[in-house]
Structure formats: C-alpha cells, structure tokens
Amino acid sequence: MSTSEFKEGDEPSDENNFYRDEAFRDSLGTINADGKRNFLFPKKVSGRYMKWRSVVAYVLLAFLLIAPWLQIGGQPFLMFNVLERKFSIFGNIFWPQDSFLLVLAMITGILFVILFTVIYGRIFCGWICPQTIFMEHVFRKIEYWIDGDRGQQMRLANLPWNGEKIRKRALKYFIFFIISFIIGNTFLTYLIGSPEWFKMVTDPPSEHIGGLAAMVIFTGLFFFIFAWFREQVCLIVCPYGRLQGVLLDRNSIVIAYDYLRGEKRARFKKNENREEAKKGACIDCNQCVDVCPTGIDIRNGTQLECINCAACIDVCDSIMEKTHQEKGLIRYASESMIHDKEKFRFTPRVIAYSAVLVVLMTVMGFLLRSRESIEATILRTPGILYQDRGENNYSNLYNFKIINKSVETLQVEVKVLEPAGRMEFIGTPNMDIEIQELAEGSFFLYLNKTDLSGANTNVQFGVYVNGVLTETLESNFNGPKK
DSSP: OOGGGSOTTSSSOTTOGGGGOOGGGGSOTTBOTTSOBOOOOOOOOOSHHHHHHHHHHHHHHHHHHHGGGOEETTEESEEEETTTTEEEETTEEEOGGGHHHHHHHHHHHHHHHHHHHHHHOSHHHHHTOHHHHHIIIIIHHHHHHHHOSHHHHHHHHHSOSOHHHHHHHHHHHHHHHHHHHHHHHHHHHHHHOHHHHHHHHHSOGGGGHHHHHHHHHHHHHHHHIIIIITTHIIIIIOTHHHHHHHHOOTTSOEEEEOHHHHOSOOOOOTTOOTTTTTOOSOOOOOHHHHTOTTOOOGGGOOOTTOOOOOHHHHHHHHHHHHTTOOSOSEEEEOHHHHHSOOOOOOOHHHHHHHHHHHHHHHHHHHHHHTOOSEEEEEEEOTTOOOEEEETTEEEEEEEEEEEEOSSSOEEEEEEEEESOOEEEESSOSEEEEOTTOEEEEEEEEEEEGGGOOSSEEEEEEEEEETTEEEEEEEEEEEOOOO
C-alpha cells in the first residue's frame, strides 16, 4: 500500500507532501524517457540480511545442483519428465494415473505462496526464487569481481570499446556462458533424469539430436536472461509481482520505509540536532536506491517492482549507524505497524488461508501415504461380444494393465473372485513386473450360464502381489439375455 492513500491530516503533516507524488508510478526504472533499456548498476551491499540471504542462497544452490543426480532405491530423487508424463519426487514415481495428486500438490503450493504473501509479502522473491538467487548470488558476484562496484561498472559502460572493456566483457561473458551451460544441463537433467543425460553426452550425437538441441536452447536462454534480460524477468515476465497487489493488505509484512520517522528528508550535518531542526531521520543519501536490484525508491511506498531482498534495509542501517541514529528506518513491517504503530496480528483472512492449507496438506499426506504399490485396470475388450463355448459356458475377452509404482520387482497375479470362473491368459498369468514398469495383456474369462444374471453380470477380480491380495477390481461380463 502506498503512503499516498492516507487522508489529509494523517501524519506526516501536510507540509511534508512527498507521499502525494505518484509520478514514479508512470514509468519503470529500467526504461528511460526514450523507451530504451536503462541498465541498472546496483551497488554492492553487506549486512545482516545479506549474510543470511547468502547462506540460504548457497544451501538452495547446492540442493538444486545435487538433487537431480541423487537416487533413492534406484530412482531419481527429483525428476519432472513432462514428455513421458513421469515424475519422481523423493524417489517415488508418479504416473499419469496419479495426476490428481499432482493437481492437489499444485493447489497446495499455490495456496502456500498466497498465504505467505498475505503475511510476509514478496519474501519468496528476495530469498528463495531461483532467478534472484542466480542473479544476485552468482552472476552479480562475478560482475563485482570483474567490473568492480557500481561506480566502476558505470564508468566501464561509458567507455569506448578499448582494450580494457573488451578484455573484461570477454572474460565476464565467457564465465556467464559456462555457468549458463551448467544451469541448462542441470535443468535438462531434472526433465530427463541423470541416466538419460549420461547417455546423451556419451552416445554418438546423432542418436540424441533432440536432447542436444534442448541443451543448446536452455544454455542460450539462461545466458540471455542473466547476461542481458536480468531484472526484467521480475518486472515484465513474472506474474507474481502483479499478483501481490491483489494479496497484500495493511497487515502484510513488506519492506517498508518509516515515513513518520524519516520525513522531512534533509542532508546530514555533523553535530546537528535533527529533531530541533525539524528534520527527519532520512538524510536523503539515496543509498537505498543505489543498492536496489530493480531500481526503485522504497521511500515511495510498496511497489510491484520490490522483490523484498532487504538490500535497502542493510544499507540504511549502516547509514543510521554512521549518523548515530536508531536503525530500522527501512525495515520489515506492515503499513499498520508503521502508521498506526500496531503490532503484527493474525487477521481472519490469514487464519482462513492457514486452515485451508492445513486441510489440503493433511489430505495430501494421507493420499501419499495410502498410495498403493501397484495400480491395475481390467476392462472388457470393447466391440467384442460373448462367445458360446458349449456345455453352457460363455467367454469374454478382457484387457489388463498393471503398473509397478514401488521400488522393487513385484510378482503379480490376477484371479477371478466372483462368480467362480476360469481364466485363460494370452501369455502367462504370473507376471514379474520390474521397478516402475508397465505390464499389459489380455485374457478370456469363462463363466457358466447358471452364474450369469442376464446380459450383463458383475464380476470381481483380485490382484495378488507376492501372493497377497492387494486390490479388488470390478468389471462386467456380457452374456445372452434370459
């Protein structure tokens, strides 16, 4: 919520009408007056939040790079093979038949994001989002190492193409390309699995044209994003920034500027009593703008471009310390906490979101726990009527499919339970189904006329795994009308 929404008479006083100026909302900081790209050069920042963000980032980076190579019970720890509709999560394989679980997981995830946005604002973007982690903790670090800090980067950008600029640009983009290649291959490994990736890089290229093309495309895409497009992903492409405008309210925790304490802005003078001079705590140093990776001025209020990275908090705290003022002029707070000096509280909306989330997670956990090791379907073959086998016996043809969802080879057998009948498999009735494999086939079911109840008779089949009945399936038997 912008400070411009307060009515006349609210603090700060009417003479401090900085919060009424909405001109900053008419343009993006990354677009200049001519409509051309305005490249940002964020200043290097250090502080307590940057330290903790770095810890979180490097832990997540390690997990992201290692996870697709891990296996549990011979299955990938994480794999999202969209083309084959095969997903592996923590070593458990999910097939198209489990799509309802994936849908429920997606709904749970979306609600989880909504809940956290309602309470903590856009904290996901600043702390957990892969785009921010790679940009701020990998590519930006390399840029600082090669090009220098903000002032040196701006000087280098304005230089003609001399030896220094060519050398630094070539080195930087070469390293960017190598890292993009690693990210692209990691992303590809999540899609196809590490065994397939090894085949792709060790087999002759002619056998994996599609996979190699995907590798090139992913590498080029990530290089384009992190070398040129950068923060535009957050400002233009990602819908989350616009979504937060619907989700945030006065009680949401965001990166907020305490305008009651900060205004009226004025330059710092040594040994000055700012309260007696009727000046606010903000010394108008513009450091919060210089460190912002999306180029905004947080003092204008909450904006969709803000990714809650807390860089402005760290740099402002350092300025407050140098000027011997209390820290927290910019901090994690809600509009109510600043304007009304309220403490954080759980609103009815937050409680409702939390309750629904708990229910969804409970249902999700129950469904995952009760998920059977196999999934079988038995259907009468369509378009084929019953056959008269003599001696008052009739037969129907059935098709079956059995998927082994476990992490071990299973011996599976299908038997008719009710009514009593005889099964004749086209092949063998006993099946050793390998891990995560599909077995399918056909069989004839023979029933006596005395067991038929009419044109359609209900029949039950039992699926036995390692000699134990694990699933009962129902179908129908087509016979002559009585």
